[in-house]
Amino acid sequence: MSILQAVLCGITYWLAIGNLPFVGLWSLQRPLVCGLVTGVILGDPVAGAVVGGSINLVYLGFISAGGSMPADMALAGILGTAYAIVGGLDSGTALALSVPIGLLGTIVWYLRMTFDSVFVHVADNYIEKGEHHKIWRANVLYPQIFAAVITVIPCTLAAYFGASYIQSFIDFMSGPILNVFQVIGGMMPALGIAITLTYIFKGEATVFLFVGFVLAVYTGLGLLPLGVIALLTAIVYVQLSSGSEDAAATPAAGEDEEEF
Amino acid sequence: MADNSKMAREGGLIPKSALTKAWLIWETFPQTCYNYERMMGQVVAHFFSVLVGFLYPDDPEKRKDLMRREIEFFNVHIEAGSCILGMIAAMEEEKAQGVDIPNEFITNIKTSLMGPLAGVGDTIWQGVVIPILLGICIDLTSMGGGNIWGAIIYAVVICAAAYAISYANFMFGYNAGSNAVLDFLEKGTLNKILKGASIMGCMVMGGLIVNYVKVACGVEIASAGSVFNLQTGFFDMVMPRILPLATTMLIYWLLKKRWSSLKIIGLIIVIGIVGGLSGILV
Structure with missing residues (x-):
C-alpha cells in the first residue's frame, strides 16, 4: 500500500463518520459502501464491495440512538477491507479481524461527542453578537476540521503500517488458528441479525x-x-x-x- | 412582502427558497457537530440562521431572542423529526407576524415530540429499512463471483429515500402544523406500517440467517469401521442450517437478557477459540 492510498483511506474514514453532505451517516459509514470505496482506492473494487458487504453483516441492525455508538463500523469496514485486499484474506477472516477494530474506533466517536460541546459555545457567542450568518462555522467548519484531525491521522497510520504487517500475520496463521478466525467470522453475522430482531x-x-x-x-x-x-x-x-x-x-x- | 407568490405560504414572511435552504441545512448537517451538551441543538440554530432575517428584518433584539431559544437541547431522528423543524418554522413565522405564541409553547412542542418521533424513526429506519435494504444489497454484491452493484444501489437508494422522506415530512410539518402531526402519531396508520415492516423484516432476517451465518459441527464419531459425521449425519437431517438458527436465537435471547453487544462479541470470540482449536466447530 502506498502512502497516498493510506491517506485516501484516512479521508474516506473522515467522510464516513463526519456526517458531511450526501455522505456519511446512512451511506458511506456502512462497510458495504466504504468497503467499495476502499476497494477502488486499492485497485480492486469488486473485492472491496464483497469483503465490505460481509463485514457489514455484523453491523446490520446497529443503531446509534441517543448519542451512543456501539461500534465504529466505518473503521472496521475500511481497515478490514484494506487488510483483506492487501493480505489476500477471505471475507470470513477479514470479518473476524475487523470486529475488534470497530470496538477500538468508538474512542473516536466519544472524543468527538465530548469535544464538540466546545463549538456550541462558539455559536452561543455568535448569537450574542448578532452574527447569525457565522453559525455555520461553529456547526460545520470547526467541528469538521477537528474531526478530520482525529480521524484521518490514525486511520492513515493504521492502514499503512497495518498493511505491511498483515503478511507476516497471515504467515503466522495456519491450520487451527485460521479455523478459529473463520469460526468467529461465521458466527458474528448472527449478532447483527439478532440486534435487528430485538426491534421487529x-x-x-x-x-x-x-x-x-x-x-x-x-x-x-x-x-x-x-x-x-x-x-x-x-x-x-x-x-x-x-x-x-x-x-x-x-x-x-x-x-x-x-x-x- | 411585495411578491406573495415567492413566499412559502400565502401571507407568510419566509420565501420558499429560504425555507428549502433551511431544510437542506437540517437534512445535511444535523450531526456535523453532534455533542453531548446540546446534541442536535446547534443545527436548529443553523437552520434558523437563514430564516431569522426574514422574520425580524429590523429588530436585532428579537432575532437574538429567537436564536437563543432555538439553540437549546434538541435530539431526534433526522428524517422522522424533520416535521418538527417545519412546525417550529411555521410557529416562529406566525409569532413574528404578531400571533401570541409563548416561547415555552414552541420549546414544549420540540421537547414533547422529539421523544416519540425519535423512537418511531429509529425503529423503522435503522431497525427495519436499513437492515432489509442492506441484506438484499449485500446478497446482490456476492452474486456471480462478486460485483459492485449492491453497494452502489444501496448508497443511492438510501440517500434518495432519506432526502425525499425528510423533505415531504418537513413540508407536512410546515403546512399542517402541530395538530396534524399529533393526529398522525395517534392514528392506527403508523401501527399498520410498523406491523407490515416488522413482518417483512423478520422474513428477510430468516433468509439472511440461512445465507450468511455459518456454524457447523466438525465432530466425527468413529464406530465399527464407519465414521459418523454429526453435521451431515444428524443436524442436516433434522434441518439444514439449524445451528445458525440456534446461534442467532441464542444471541437474541442474550440481548433480551440485557447482555451488551460488547459482551456477546466477547462470548463469540471465546466460543470461536475453544470450538475452533478443538475442532468441534468448523
Missing part, C-alpha cells in the same frame, strides 16, 4: 422469521426474491388483519397504541 421480532411478526428461514433453506432463494415475497406477504397480512379489525371492533381501535 415481536407479536404477530415472530412466526415470519421461521417462514423466511424455511423458505430460504428449502428453495435456496436469494434475498432479493425473498424480499419481494416478504413485502407482498406483509401487505396481504396487514390488509387481512386490518379488514377483520375494522369489521369486528371499531371502538377498540386504540388498543395497540401503547408500543411507543
Whole structure:
C-alpha cells in the first residue's frame, strides 16, 4: 500500500463518520459502501464491495440512538477491507479481524461527542453578537476540521503500517488458528441479525422469521426474491388483519397504541 | 412582502427558497457537530440562521431572542423529526407576524415530540429499512463471483429515500402544523406500517440467517469401521442450517437478557477459540 492510498483511506474514514453532505451517516459509514470505496482506492473494487458487504453483516441492525455508538463500523469496514485486499484474506477472516477494530474506533466517536460541546459555545457567542450568518462555522467548519484531525491521522497510520504487517500475520496463521478466525467470522453475522430482531421480532411478526428461514433453506432463494415475497406477504397480512379489525371492533381501535 | 407568490405560504414572511435552504441545512448537517451538551441543538440554530432575517428584518433584539431559544437541547431522528423543524418554522413565522405564541409553547412542542418521533424513526429506519435494504444489497454484491452493484444501489437508494422522506415530512410539518402531526402519531396508520415492516423484516432476517451465518459441527464419531459425521449425519437431517438458527436465537435471547453487544462479541470470540482449536466447530 502506498502512502497516498493510506491517506485516501484516512479521508474516506473522515467522510464516513463526519456526517458531511450526501455522505456519511446512512451511506458511506456502512462497510458495504466504504468497503467499495476502499476497494477502488486499492485497485480492486469488486473485492472491496464483497469483503465490505460481509463485514457489514455484523453491523446490520446497529443503531446509534441517543448519542451512543456501539461500534465504529466505518473503521472496521475500511481497515478490514484494506487488510483483506492487501493480505489476500477471505471475507470470513477479514470479518473476524475487523470486529475488534470497530470496538477500538468508538474512542473516536466519544472524543468527538465530548469535544464538540466546545463549538456550541462558539455559536452561543455568535448569537450574542448578532452574527447569525457565522453559525455555520461553529456547526460545520470547526467541528469538521477537528474531526478530520482525529480521524484521518490514525486511520492513515493504521492502514499503512497495518498493511505491511498483515503478511507476516497471515504467515503466522495456519491450520487451527485460521479455523478459529473463520469460526468467529461465521458466527458474528448472527449478532447483527439478532440486534435487528430485538426491534421487529415481536407479536404477530415472530412466526415470519421461521417462514423466511424455511423458505430460504428449502428453495435456496436469494434475498432479493425473498424480499419481494416478504413485502407482498406483509401487505396481504396487514390488509387481512386490518379488514377483520375494522369489521369486528371499531371502538377498540386504540388498543395497540401503547408500543411507543 | 411585495411578491406573495415567492413566499412559502400565502401571507407568510419566509420565501420558499429560504425555507428549502433551511431544510437542506437540517437534512445535511444535523450531526456535523453532534455533542453531548446540546446534541442536535446547534443545527436548529443553523437552520434558523437563514430564516431569522426574514422574520425580524429590523429588530436585532428579537432575532437574538429567537436564536437563543432555538439553540437549546434538541435530539431526534433526522428524517422522522424533520416535521418538527417545519412546525417550529411555521410557529416562529406566525409569532413574528404578531400571533401570541409563548416561547415555552414552541420549546414544549420540540421537547414533547422529539421523544416519540425519535423512537418511531429509529425503529423503522435503522431497525427495519436499513437492515432489509442492506441484506438484499449485500446478497446482490456476492452474486456471480462478486460485483459492485449492491453497494452502489444501496448508497443511492438510501440517500434518495432519506432526502425525499425528510423533505415531504418537513413540508407536512410546515403546512399542517402541530395538530396534524399529533393526529398522525395517534392514528392506527403508523401501527399498520410498523406491523407490515416488522413482518417483512423478520422474513428477510430468516433468509439472511440461512445465507450468511455459518456454524457447523466438525465432530466425527468413529464406530465399527464407519465414521459418523454429526453435521451431515444428524443436524442436516433434522434441518439444514439449524445451528445458525440456534446461534442467532441464542444471541437474541442474550440481548433480551440485557447482555451488551460488547459482551456477546466477547462470548463469540471465546466460543470461536475453544470450538475452533478443538475442532468441534468448523
